Amino acid sequence: MRADRSHARRVRVFALAMLISVAAQAQSLPSPLVWPHQARAAVSLAYDDALDSQLDIAVPALNRHGLKASFYLTLGSDTVRERMAEWREVAAQGHELGNHTLFHQCAGSAPDRGWVSADNDLDTTRATQLVAQVRVGNTLLQALDGRQERTFAAPCGDLRASGEPYLQALKADFVAMKSAFGGVVADMQTLDPYAVGVEVVSDTTGAQLIALVERAAAAGTMVNITFHGVGGDYLAVSRQAHEELLHHLASHRAIYWTDTFVNIMQYVKAQRIPQAHRSQ
Template identity: 25%
Template sequence: NKFGGVCVDFEEATKDAQPNLLRFMQELQAAFKPRGWIVVQAVPFDDPDWNYRDYAAASDYLMLMAYDEHYAGSKDTGSISGQSWYEQNLIARMKDLTPAKTIIALGNYGYNWTAGASSAKEVSFQEAVISAKDSEAEIKFDETTRNPYFSYEEEDKSQHTVWFLDSVTAFNQIRAASGYRPAGFALWRLGSEDPSIWSIFGSDQLNPVPDGLKRIVYGYEVDFQGTGELLRVLTRPHDGERSVQTDQKTGFINSEKYISTPSSYVIERTGDHPGSIALTFDDGPDPEYTPAILDILKRENVPATFFVIGKNGQAYPDLLRRIVNEGHELGNHTFTHPNLGEIPGRLTDLELNATQRLIESVTGRSTVLFRPPYFGDAEADKPEEVEPALRAQQLNYIIVGLRIDPSDWKPNVTPDEIVQRTVDKAMDDNPETRGQVVLLHDSGGDRAATIEALPRLIHELRAK
């Protein structure tokens, strides 16, 4: 696999386990060194049970995890990596370590503590600022720890306190450590960070404060509101803004104010109807499987929605007419089934319009339903998934997601698996994860298992 080495991270190793762990690291380094492979060990920042000097000797680089001053299981809420706590431990560690063999891992995440709960929930930077925005809470900058925090009350009257780390805390920590000239800095963890951190990570220009730090880049996650599997994109991403004040003597940031919060895509979910199930079939029509499915649906008196591929409908127009004549709905699934996130927007328009015109010319009916190809579920969580959906929405389509995917498209799937997966998901009590739209397929491969499973699936869902 051509990896250059390994990073070892044994969490919460007890005092009794230390001799064996050290021996393991020594043996690992002895085995890796002749092959030219690097050994990195991640270690806690402030644990007296760890012999940092011995572990440094047994690795090429020691990575100090400079966070979790307060953690999920802490009895009290508090800073994740307060500046004084960070600097004091940094001084203590660097007395035993060689800077050129030391990597400092900075945190960029947070914890949401609920009053009375036994543990906190870890949250990303984006989740933290979304919670602050939705609850209209003011994000404050604690002057003592130089960590941001806020408090709010949930609709159920529960009291929450959120402490988190952002690019400002990273700036101060990098500045404090730069005098030691460590081998580098690491980040815990990718995807949870304040994206503005990349304006300072790897940069030697920390004085004055980079302008990129004042711009709060929107995050990676999509913000969902409501429940259901019909999707509507409410807003596109936009950046936020912060102001900072710097201590003129030390160069550290001693004040931070969130002027406006960033926002990623905001998608509204609707269509939640407990007790109802919608059967949908993608990728048809197919001359073998679509008629068999229509026969079953007719016998069981069950309506369904068929998201058709235009080129298949062009090849089998009689099946399009039969679908409509027997009381089912047609939906647009593009003309050639491309990954819309990988083609220009104008081609997306062409794919949709060609299929729409075909449906209209063959059946005399139109459709406003659209499901993008390769659309995994009811939570499109990547820009390349959201943008095509937004483009279709601007053409007045309703975006139909799904929560129940029994994977009937996978090779060797059995009818029993299709039925059980569908029923289990439909019976989920959590409205945030419960499914009501079932994804099945009537083309694109061997659908014999789907045909066999369908009558049983209908009977079991009705019985529930």
């Protein structure tokens, strides 16, 4: 009998130790990020370069479906200068105006960059000069929309000016940055807000676009889709493919939280603050 009681005590001690170990492991694992309205994924739709087709086709389509998106303006472009009132209205409708630099400098030495002019070659633009220009861009954007918090998208995904990294100097100026490739985020807990990846789409079908957001829903994370032309301009997707994606998102609001990149990243950063810090 004494041996039986001793054995039972050992079993209870072992079971208690296992429970403590499992609890400790659970606490050490990152908790999954819970999206608003219990959605399964966040979707950031972005439109780069301030193109006419974005104002003529993309914005009306987004508004018709009640979806919000981010427009990264090349602030020195003719479309910004000639249609400034319309961009101001885009912001008033709840869309984000993001910073895409003044002149869209890219590295002329990269493959297939014959279109990069000598004046806008990132290989010969000083990092300090580019940083100063980006900050001027924020001032211009604030004059358009009255907002101070915004995000940045690195043109062409190039991260060096005259061989020197420039994004580090701008981190304090932005909530987050799109500066990498790969649209579906693998892990929200380890995501660097200043190196968020994007999926740049061109000549993509509606089914392919929908497959992207479905991958994000399966992972429980987010997807960042970047458009240029919609039904026109360059690097374009068709009006039909764009419409099919928007219809899918609007028809499945319980699954997808579609919002501006600045709103999504503000939410992500707030959710990742440890609970003890939130109460201070």
